[in-house]
Amino acid sequence: MAPIPVQETQAMIAGMSPHLDPEAYVFCTVAEAASGARLHDRALATFNEAEGQTLILPIAVASEAGFATDLPMRRITLAVHSALDGVGLTAAVATALAAACIPCNMVAAYHHDHAFVPASQAEKALTLLRSRARIAAAEMTKGTAP
Template identity: 50%
Template sequence: MKTLATSAKEMISGMKPHLQSDVYVFVTKAHPCITERFVSDALCIFEEDEGVSMIMSVANAERRGFATDQRMRCITLKVFSSLEGVGLTAAVSSALAAKGIACNVVAAFHHDHLFVPEARAQEAMGILKELQRQANNA
């Protein structure tokens, strides 16, 4: 079993950001029963009061007729952080916000995934690597 990082310093110093190659969009459908046919195309699904939100690759979204104008890239933080760990989301979102970069975080069981605007993904990677470097030197 992998040791889970729990402190902010452990999580930030070990986050190893990795930029995924696909481009994604967030899409939504008002009726949950309609979304069943989209499940195989979605990377992530979340049911909200207003409808079902899904994250899909641009290719899948276009094939299904969804708008693809707000394109995002996914940066996976490769650290194995505890679901009870405190500080990672705040640190990365604050560092990106300081440079005016939007960040939508999806925390999954093994890793955290940051969705940032496609045009600023490389810049976001540089910011996250610098944040990790600073944590390693602290």
């Protein structure tokens, strides 16, 4: 049986249990989706926009395909199964990272949300998010959550 998605804001934040992927990724773009078709099986994710198709590729795959790899990103997966209509998890993550001057690109999927941060700041970001989760859990325990 699949876990029930968490919808309440503080519960999502408290339960986010962030995990750092050891792989480095880069965000790449191709003008037409057909151009990126040969990389779909090797891409972590793709997204079609009016300007072209975005591919999130492992850095080695991107390099091999001739894409720029000067901004390697690491993925932090938020292990909480957040509800698709849940409110506040992305904002809490982005706010915590922004306060520490850590850029992030959020990607939401069906089961989990993922924060992509510059590889050089990934460990710091992970520490901050784990701390944020602990604070939210403590607030829920004390009954002081907003």
